[in-house]
Amino acid sequence: MRATLIRRLVKLLSAAAVLALTAHILASSLSKQTPEPSPLPPEEYRLVDPQTYRYLLNQPSVCRHRSPFLLFMVPVGAEDAAAREAIRKTWSASGRDTLTLFFVGIPQRPQMSALQQKLEEESRQHADIVQWLRNSPKENFITGSVIQDGRPRREPNSKWYVSEELYPEESFPSYVSGAGYVFSADLAARISWASRFVRVIPLEDVYVGLCLRMLGVRPVYAYSLPFFRSLFEIKNLKYDRCTFAKLIIVNGFKAPKLLRVWQDFAKSHERC
Structure with missing residues (x-):
C-alpha cells in the first residue's frame, strides 16, 4: 500500500515538473517574441517616403512588352557617363531575362545645366536612366540662394565686418542670401525660439543661418527645371522679359532702371 502511494506521488511530482517546465518554456518563448513594430517619426520616414520624390527622368515603358527575370538597379553619380557606358557594354548587357536601370540624383553645381542636358540626351538614347x-517639404523648409562658403569679414572698414570677439568661428554655416528667401510657416516660430540661444550678429541672413543650424534645418537651393537656373538671382542680371518671368527675385536694379524695366515687364510677361 505504502509503495503504491509512493509510486503515485512520484508520478504526480513528475507530471507537475513536466507542466512547470512546459510553462517555463512557453513563457520564455513568448517573452522573446519580436515586439510590435512602431512606425518611424514623420521626419525620418520622409527620407524614404515615395511621395517625397518626383521623377525628372523615368522609364515607364521598359517592361511594357517584357517581363525580366532579374532587374539590376545601379546607383551612380550623374557625372559618371563613362561608368554607365562601360557597364552597358559588359556585365549588364540586357537580354530578354535581365534589365539594367541606372539611378542618378541631381548634378552638383556649377555644372548643373550642361550636365543635365547630357543626361537627358543619354536617357533618350538608352532609355535606362x-x-x-526631392519635393519640397511643407515644414522645416527654407529656400533661396544658398551660400555655403561664407566667411566673416575681419576688416573694420567693411560693410559686413564681424569681430572675432562677436563671432570667433572661421566660417559661417550654410545660409540663404538676405536678398530674398522663402520658408514654411512653421519655421518662423522655430527661428524665433532659437534666437533666444543664438548671439546676435549684425548680418541678418547669416544670423538666420545660425538659428537654422541650432534647429538642425538645412536651407535648400532653389532652381528651375530643366536647366537648373537659380530662382533667386542675387547678382545684377541683364533684363530679359521672359527670363525674369521664370524667377522669384532679381537683385541689383537702381530706382530709375527698375521703373523702366517694370513698365515693360508688367504689361507683357504673361505672353512668355
Whole structure:
C-alpha cells in the first residue's frame, strides 16, 4: 500500500515538473517574441517616403512588352557617363531575362545645366536612366540662394565686418542670401525660439543661418527645371522679359532702371 502511494506521488511530482517546465518554456518563448513594430517619426520616414520624390527622368515603358527575370538597379553619380557606358557594354548587357536601370540624383553645381542636358540626351538614347528630385517639404523648409562658403569679414572698414570677439568661428554655416528667401510657416516660430540661444550678429541672413543650424534645418537651393537656373538671382542680371518671368527675385536694379524695366515687364510677361 505504502509503495503504491509512493509510486503515485512520484508520478504526480513528475507530471507537475513536466507542466512547470512546459510553462517555463512557453513563457520564455513568448517573452522573446519580436515586439510590435512602431512606425518611424514623420521626419525620418520622409527620407524614404515615395511621395517625397518626383521623377525628372523615368522609364515607364521598359517592361511594357517584357517581363525580366532579374532587374539590376545601379546607383551612380550623374557625372559618371563613362561608368554607365562601360557597364552597358559588359556585365549588364540586357537580354530578354535581365534589365539594367541606372539611378542618378541631381548634378552638383556649377555644372548643373550642361550636365543635365547630357543626361537627358543619354536617357533618350538608352532609355535606362531614372532620375528623381526631392519635393519640397511643407515644414522645416527654407529656400533661396544658398551660400555655403561664407566667411566673416575681419576688416573694420567693411560693410559686413564681424569681430572675432562677436563671432570667433572661421566660417559661417550654410545660409540663404538676405536678398530674398522663402520658408514654411512653421519655421518662423522655430527661428524665433532659437534666437533666444543664438548671439546676435549684425548680418541678418547669416544670423538666420545660425538659428537654422541650432534647429538642425538645412536651407535648400532653389532652381528651375530643366536647366537648373537659380530662382533667386542675387547678382545684377541683364533684363530679359521672359527670363525674369521664370524667377522669384532679381537683385541689383537702381530706382530709375527698375521703373523702366517694370513698365515693360508688367504689361507683357504673361505672353512668355
